[in-house]
Amino acid sequence: MKVALVGVTGYAGMVLYQLLKSHPAVDQINLYGHDLDHAVPLYEAVPQFGPTEMTPLHPYDPAAIQAANDVLFFATSAGVTNTLAAPFIAAHFPVIDLSGDYRLKDPAQYTKWYHKTPAPQAALATAHFGLADFANAKGQTYVANPGCYATATLLGVAPLIQQHLIVKDSLIVDAKSGTSGAGKKLTTMTHFTQTNENLQLYGINTHKHIPEIMQAIHQWDPAIPALQFSTTLLPITTGLMATIYAKVAPGVDGAAIAEAYAQTYQDDFFVRFTGEQLPTLKQVVGSNFTDIGAVYNPVTNTVMVVSVIDNMIKGAGGQAIQNFNQMFGFDESAGLPTTVALP
Amino acid sequence: MKVALVGVTGYAGMVLYQLLKSHPAVDQINLYGHDLDHAVPLYEAVPQFGPTEMTPLHPYDPAAIQAANDVLFFATSAGVTNTLAAPFIAAHFPVIDLSGDYRLKDPAQYTKWYHKTPAPQAALATAHFGLADFANAKGQTYVANPGCYATATLLGVAPLIQQHLIVKDSLIVDAKSGTSGAGKKLTTMTHFTQTNENLQLYGINTHKHIPEIMQAIHQWDPAIPALQFSTTLLPITTGLMATIYAKVAPGVDGAAIAEAYAQTYQDDFFVRFTGEQLPTLKQVVGSNFTDIGAVYNPVTNTVMVVSVIDNMIKGAGGQAIQNFNQMFGFDESAGLPTTVALP
Amino acid sequence: MKVALVGVTGYAGMVLYQLLKSHPAVDQINLYGHDLDHAVPLYEAVPQFGPTEMTPLHPYDPAAIQAANDVLFFATSAGVTNTLAAPFIAAHFPVIDLSGDYRLKDPAQYTKWYHKTPAPQAALATAHFGLADFANAKGQTYVANPGCYATATLLGVAPLIQQHLIVKDSLIVDAKSGTSGAGKKLTTMTHFTQTNENLQLYGINTHKHIPEIMQAIHQWDPAIPALQFSTTLLPITTGLMATIYAKVAPGVDGAAIAEAYAQTYQDDFFVRFTGEQLPTLKQVVGSNFTDIGAVYNPVTNTVMVVSVIDNMIKGAGGQAIQNFNQMFGFDESAGLPTTVALP
Amino acid sequence: MKVALVGVTGYAGMVLYQLLKSHPAVDQINLYGHDLDHAVPLYEAVPQFGPTEMTPLHPYDPAAIQAANDVLFFATSAGVTNTLAAPFIAAHFPVIDLSGDYRLKDPAQYTKWYHKTPAPQAALATAHFGLADFANAKGQTYVANPGCYATATLLGVAPLIQQHLIVKDSLIVDAKSGTSGAGKKLTTMTHFTQTNENLQLYGINTHKHIPEIMQAIHQWDPAIPALQFSTTLLPITTGLMATIYAKVAPGVDGAAIAEAYAQTYQDDFFVRFTGEQLPTLKQVVGSNFTDIGAVYNPVTNTVMVVSVIDNMIKGAGGQAIQNFNQMFGFDESAGLPTTVALP
Known part of the structure; x- marks a missing residue:
């Protein structure tokens, strides 16, 4: 072609x-x-x-x-x-x-x-x-x-939302990305002396990827009201992690969550569910994989999901x-x- | 002396x-x-x-x-x-x-x-x-x-809890720290080639600082049932950020939250409330300050608080x-x- | 196969x-x-x-x-x-x-x-x-x-030695490499807190690659007596730079040096001579290329050669x-x- | 005052x-x-x-x-x-x-x-x-x-030159510095994505600190003809290392060199001679010290000196x-x- x-x-x-x-x-x-x-x-x-x-x-x-x-x-x-x-x-x-x-x-x-x-x-x-x-x-x-954040977030939350495993207004995403996501433009935020040995938040409640995430989530469950979403600039070049938290719906437990992820992605070559072993950035950077781990905490009745991608790939x-x-x-x-x- | x-x-x-x-x-x-x-x-x-x-x-x-x-x-x-x-x-x-x-x-x-x-x-x-x-x-x-995580977290949540501004079972802390917090011991996780250009989670739901945080929180409000708390190792040497999320109690808004932080810390030389300007690590590393910012999101009815410290100081x-x-x-x-x- | x-x-x-x-x-x-x-x-x-x-x-x-x-x-x-x-x-x-x-x-x-x-x-x-x-x-x-250092060094010095362009006892190599060259073994030197934001020299006058470099050089010119060679550990994962200095032989100038490199590597797909534009690590990391630049300084009668490779490739x-x-x-x-x- | x-x-x-x-x-x-x-x-x-x-x-x-x-x-x-x-x-x-x-x-x-x-x-x-x-x-x-480069270089070479220990036209300085030396101005070279995991040379044979180094050297020995000097930008914020090479004058050996450094700096609180233990950047960054180590190589008749400073202090x-x-x-x-x- x-x-x-x-x-x-x-x-x-x-x-x-x-x-x-x-x-x-x-x-x-x-x-x-x-x-x-x-x-x-x-x-x-x-x-x-x-x-x-x-x-x-x-x-x-x-x-x-x-x-x-x-x-x-x-x-x-x-x-x-x-x-x-x-x-x-x-x-x-x-x-x-x-x-x-x-x-x-x-x-x-x-x-x-x-x-x-x-x-x-x-x-x-x-x-x-x-x-x-x-x-x-x-x-x-x-x-x-x-978008990069939308991809990691949506793949991370899909089983929870499609299978109605969470309390609908409890979704929180704490996302982090390397500087390649910020592009070539010279800015104070991406000046080496400012970025190195630092963490900087940006686009709080105004990030452009929020509406595309919500639009896709609404295809899966129109009853999800909103998404708390933040982005933090990491002192690295490549890699994106979405750390996701949600309250679990009544009757749902860790086994049900693991089953939902395993089943959702069983035929997806490029999504790997790693169970309770939460993935690191380096296990995907350089590849087209999305690695996703999930840990249910019975003490807080909260599920924590970590979804990682190479933001450029x-x-x-x-x-x-x-x-x-x-x-x-x-x-x-x-x-x-x-x-x-x-x- | x-x-x-x-x-x-x-x-x-x-x-x-x-x-x-x-x-x-x-x-x-x-x-x-x-x-x-x-x-x-x-x-x-x-x-x-x-x-x-x-x-x-x-x-x-x-x-x-x-x-x-x-x-x-x-x-x-x-x-x-x-x-x-x-x-x-x-x-x-x-x-x-x-x-x-x-x-x-x-x-x-x-x-x-x-x-x-x-x-x-x-x-x-x-x-x-x-x-x-x-x-x-x-x-x-x-x-x-x-502990370092306890310090950043407790200073970050104190006004919310002491003044009953949040839904009691909704507290989530996504904390991140540099490698100095992991000490001198040689480990695979802190080997440069593994740490650099990476993010690694550890101690999920088992971190030793969780019980001291809960013990202190219970002094302020015994009705807070639990805390969802995670820790991520950053590819930097020094600095610790606790990113905190909670649902806001009925009737509470951004102004009330800002007022609570400002009032709580008005006489504390070493705690600086930065309002909606969320702090970066570099604005405290090297000093004994804790900088705290807070943004209320009316769309999700969630407050996001960022608390940063030099983990060694x-x-x-x-x-x-x-x-x-x-x-x-x-x-x-x-x-x-x-x-x-x-x- | x-x-x-x-x-x-x-x-x-x-x-x-x-x-x-x-x-x-x-x-x-x-x-x-x-x-x-x-x-x-x-x-x-x-x-x-x-x-x-x-x-x-x-x-x-x-x-x-x-x-x-x-x-x-x-x-x-x-x-x-x-x-x-x-x-x-x-x-x-x-x-x-x-x-x-x-x-x-x-x-x-x-x-x-x-x-x-x-x-x-x-x-x-x-x-x-x-x-x-x-x-x-x-x-x-x-x-x-x-070896990795031998490769970058030998490709960097070959035209100078083969064509007798330098004073024979004046060869100095200041080489630098990322931590991947140090391998998987946990050491104090490669502990993140020690490596990060630091430069550390090692193996001064005792590096194992010195004899293989001299053995190869002697194939090209047995009259080269020795090599001053040092290695510095960089706070990066991948990439190796050999910065090479030598006094230029009588009658040799910048044009002769450039001509020697261009001619030596004209048919070598994997060696790119970049002239007076000294190469950066990032222009080779991830590839099998060796990029080499050379600048002749008439004030000191010295040629400076920079040879960069991906040390793992x-x-x-x-x-x-x-x-x-x-x-x-x-x-x-x-x-x-x-x-x-x-x- | x-x-x-x-x-x-x-x-x-x-x-x-x-x-x-x-x-x-x-x-x-x-x-x-x-x-x-x-x-x-x-x-x-x-x-x-x-x-x-x-x-x-x-x-x-x-x-x-x-x-x-x-x-x-x-x-x-x-x-x-x-x-x-x-x-x-x-x-x-x-x-x-x-x-x-x-x-x-x-x-x-x-x-x-x-x-x-x-x-x-x-x-x-x-x-x-x-x-x-x-x-x-x-x-x-x-x-x-x-200047920062001049300081590290001059303190590194002073005993060699003042005491006529080296061949006068053989001085080479391979200097490296963190990005703080490049200042606040946004440039492509100091954009995080470009600087991180990279080494970049700059100002080859044109660096502004060359003439002040030569002016000072000429105060000590007008017969030193010139200086081969290069600068490399490191992917770190603070710290400067001057790696110095020179051929040793007839009759000079390692002991004589060590003695010259020890004697020159015996009363200088802020200069520490570390002998054959070459200093790292981290052993001075944050302080006003200059640490200097020197290793004489009898095989090449060359002395290698490493001089490190905090470039900002x-x-x-x-x-x-x-x-x-x-x-x-x-x-x-x-x-x-x-x-x-x-x-």
């Missing part, structure tokens, strides 16, 4: 490009920069790729993209595809969008959380929220790839490939790393 | 010794090793003090300690003072004990959580739990200095000095660092 | 196994533990591989290894193959040995630097020192894979695969990562 | 202010911002000082500074005191200048290395280069405080205080930390 990628200069795009290069079904990757006026070698735009990477990065041209490719990945920031995606949707051209612009069905929600102009509601309606371990993208033409480019594989009928794990960064 | 210190070779003892050296009321510090049979220069036992530190580390001798000093600090591991402290208690000799051995009033609780033989109940009854910003150690002879040696200051009537902040490690 | 691996539980073996799993010419990998008495699932021996990795780790049995495999990789510590390799050498069975036991031709040198009993001189004579970008392993049966498992590829005529880069860990 | 400080918002100024606050001879510290037009509380300008730090930061006013203070510290960037210092010099008002503007005696050198307009040559001539362990600032009115604010102490006759160590950051 011939694959177009817009946004290779951002961290998510960089990782996605690297994964696409080793995908067995991808013959050709064409790179486009949405703000370029002439082609540049990739190495110049992204030195991390090394001096031998001379693939051209072309100016953005929707017609040329459609003519030369079978599918388009957008790895752009919020506020780009809300305006650029329209012609592709109109032409039913396959798109996988890693940004948040098409994740929310309700334009008003987008305005509220992103403070930007939403895509048209009709266009939003065509998008498939690609939480790949739950929703198969087969036959879809526009996939909105979930499962939380961005890897899940995008998983959606691509589903969309076009490739093996679920084609092109996806199944071993972690060692040691 | 002449001060004895047992346990200078551990991290807490090292930091305590350093603080004592700059305390204006301390004329002499005598060091003792509880497992030595002859004196050694401190530099040999703890190279971090540098080649000029030749103060002798003496073998342990309770009679000599009492004869030569006015007060004794124990910075020993759990399971040492439960046997060594008796003669000092019998003699009403002033002791500040940084270990957990005298924190719990109920010997059965000690056995349950520490898996060791408790000190006699009568001896435990004489000990003062030295949460220095709440309980003044004036006139006490045996101070049990609180406020969480160990610094609070021990604060108790020493109270015990002997020195200025509360004498010898205690009030500026952070910069930059 | 069917491949045997002894030593998968060490860091080098772990990385090598991971690379072998994605090698296009490897059909089967059989794992052996040289100190096991019964088979165990790999996941139990090395949890980092994740719970789905149930490949058995077999007890060591030389006859069974030869019967079931086409080639054997030893990723064992120094002092193992000096006794275990003999039957394979006798049988002309292909071996790639990542340890230092067969790198030195002179048994007396091995004794001097390793303080262990050397392999027999005749056996040592059959071994090929596999500095893969200089010595092709085609037709060899026993490859001694170079190019410095261990990756170069072993490169040797494997040469040995059996596969494409030089088969199974080897050519993109770095991003971002 | 009443002390003025200009530049408290930069890292060096922040640390200096902290040290001045605990100096026994300093009664009052007045802060000035050279680019302010109205007073602001320090906490607003530098949140790291914490919410209780309300000391006003005044607009810059040379007359007011002289009227209200006994001495002035400039902790400004290069290119500020070259224009601002003139009225103080004219008035013989005591100044300690942490910037590089008055370190070089030759205005042409300043222009060459700083690419800025130098202070007038007559003004430069009045400045004392305050390498405090060699040059006593008693009676001086304008002290140019040395000995390399900036601490040495400034040491100069202040000398200038006004206070005890050499007054107000200076003599214990390291533990653990």
Whole structure:
């Protein structure tokens, strides 16, 4: 297949490009920069790729993209595809969008959380929220790839919510992520001297991933009223942990919880339930796996769930490939790393 | 004053010794090793003090300690003072004990959580739990200095509990600490290659600080049934954050919460309430301060509190000095660092 | 091909196994533990591989290894193959040995630097020192894979020495490496609290890689008398930098140096000369590349060369695969990562 | 004494202010911002000082500074005191200048290395280069405080050069520093994702500290022709190591070298010679000490010296205080930390 990628200069795009290069079904990757006026070698735009990477990065041209490719990945920031995606949707051209612009069905929600102009509601309606371990993208033409925090959180809470194991208004997520999630932009918060040997909270009760988490949760149980959700910046580059707490519903115990997770994920290659052994970041970083452990505490009648992912792979480019594989009928794990960064 | 210190070779003892050296009321510090049979220069036992530190580390001798000093600090591991402290208690000799051995009033609780033989109940009854910003150690002879996690957690939750602002069974603490809290012992978990770029949970529902937190909470409100508490090892050396969540009681709002914190800590030099600005670790590491921020979320009716300390100072040696200051009537902040490690 | 691996539980073996799993010419990998008495699932021996990795780790049995495999990789510590390799050498069975036991031709040198009993001189004579970008392993049966420091240093100095560009007694190497090079063993030096925010030198003038570097240099120019070589432990997990200094020979200038590097490595896919742009660690970590930059300083008449590798890949498992590829005529880069860990 | 400080918002100024606050001879510290037009509380300008730090930061006013203070510290960037210092010099008002503007005696050198307009040559001539362990600032009115790299390097090489122990054109310094040395400015090089798990070289053969090192060396031995000097950015916040190599002069051996260091620094409280035990960064970070170790290698006839400092203390604010102490006759160590950051 011939694959177009817009946004290779951002961290998510960089990782996605690297994964696409080793995908067995991808013959050709064409790179486009949405703000370029002439082609540049990739190495110049992204030195991390090394001096031998001379693939051209072309100016953005929707017609040329459609003519030369079978599918388009957008790895752009919020506020780009809300305006650029329209012609592709109109032409039913396959798109996988890693940004948040098409994740929310309700334009008003987008305005509220992103403070930007939403895509048209009709266009939003065509998008498939690609939480790949739950929703198969087969036959879809526009996939909105979930956010990193949303992915770890939703995979962590799904069995609890789908099987009504918890008190509905008791869900709390204490999430932590490395700096790669904050992107390339230079900020005081990600200045080494400030980040190193520190913990910094951000986006309290205002994080953009909250509404997509709630939207997905409501598909599973409309009676869940809300989600207490916080994010903490870790002094590491890669890795995301969602630590989840909820009161357990009457009659539920640890065995029932373990059974729910085991059953939910028994056929999911990329989700590993580790029982009461709570996972570490390093056991997933470098791979497309989500590892989830759960411990029920009878003293507090609370379940604690820990869900970990590589925020750049499962939380961005890897899940995008998983959606691509589903969309076009490739093996679920084609092109996806199944071993972690060692040691 | 002449001060004895047992346990200078551990991290807490090292930091305590350093603080004592700059305390204006301390004329002499005598060091003792509880497992030595002859004196050694401190530099040999703890190279971090540098080649000029030749103060002798003496073998342990309770009679000599009492004869030569006015007060004794124990910075020993759990399971040492439960046997060594008796003669000092019998003699009403002033002791500040940084270990957990005298924190719990109920010997059965000690056995349950520490898996060791408790000190006699009568001896435990004489000990003062030295949460220095709440309980003044004036006139006490045996101070049990609180644990690091207990300190950050208790200062973080006190206003909520004392003023009955939360739903009583809803308290959750997601705590994180650097590796200095894990001590000098070589373990796989604290091997650099394992700790770096990682997060690891430990002691889930079994952490030794849980019972002392509950014991203190019950002094404030016996109706709080339990505490959901977890600990995560951070890839940093120093700093501890307790992220606290609780459902808010009917009729309570953000203003009431802010008012409770502001009022509780208005006269506490070492506790700074930062309002809705949640504190970072670096704004306290190097100092004896506890910084606490709180954000009420009306959507979830949940309050999120973040309490940060330097686990080696406020969480160990610094609070021990604060108790020493109270015990002997020195200025509360004498010898205690009030500026952070910069930059 | 069917491949045997002894030593998968060490860091080098772990990385090598991971690379072998994605090698296009490897059909089967059989794992052996040289100190096991019964088979165990790999996941139990090395949890980092994740719970789905149930490949058995077999007890060591030389006859069974030869019967079931086409080639054997030893990723064992120094002092193992000096006794275990003999039957394979006798049988002309292909071996790639990542340890230092067969790198030195002179048994007396091995004794001097390793303080262990050397392999027999005749056996040592059959071994090929596999500095893969200089010595092709085609037709060899026993490859001694170079050490990590030796690899970065030798690739860094080769053009200078081969083309007689420097003053012969002026070579200085200031090398730095992450903790993965120090292995799994728990030591005070690699305890997180000691390693983090620190630099520690070790093995000054006694590092085991010094003799293999000198042995290789003497192949190129026997007149180089010695090498000043130091190693510093970095507070990072992966990556190795050799910073090299030498006085430049009369008549040599920056252009001549650049020309020598460019020419030497023009056909080496895995060595990239970056000119006066000195490379960073991150531009190679995750890949099998060696990046080398060189700056001539006319004021001091000194050339400074910086050579960087991923110590676990190019410095261990990756170069072993490169040797494997040469040995059996596969494409030089088969199974080897050519993109770095991003971002 | 009443002390003025200009530049408290930069890292060096922040640390200096902290040290001045605990100096026994300093009664009052007045802060000035050279680019302010109205007073602001320090906490607003530098949140790291914490919410209780309300000391006003005044607009810059040379007359007011002289009227209200006994001495002035400039902790400004290069290119500020070259224009601002003139009225103080004219008035013989005591100044300690942490910037590089008055370190070089030759205005042409300043222009060459700083690419800025130098202070007038007559003004430069009045400045004392305050390498405090060699040059006593008693009676001086304008002290140019040395750079961090210059301090570690000069203390490391002094005995070798003063006692003519090395081959004069063989001096090489491989220096490494944490990010605090790079200041507050946001740059790609100091973005956490770029700095972490990385090593980056910078300023090769162009570092501004080279000329002040050579100027000082020439005071000791005008026959030293030049210095090969490189700087590497470490993934840590604080600490600086200069690793120094030189060929040893005929007849010199390890004992002679050790004797030279021991003798040179026998009366220097703040320089500790550690013999063949090469120092780590952590054994000085947090203190004003310089630790120096030296190992002579008879095989290469080379001496390797490792000199470590806290770049913010000995390399900036601490040495400034040491100069202040000398200038006004206070005890050499007054107000200076003599214990390291533990653990």
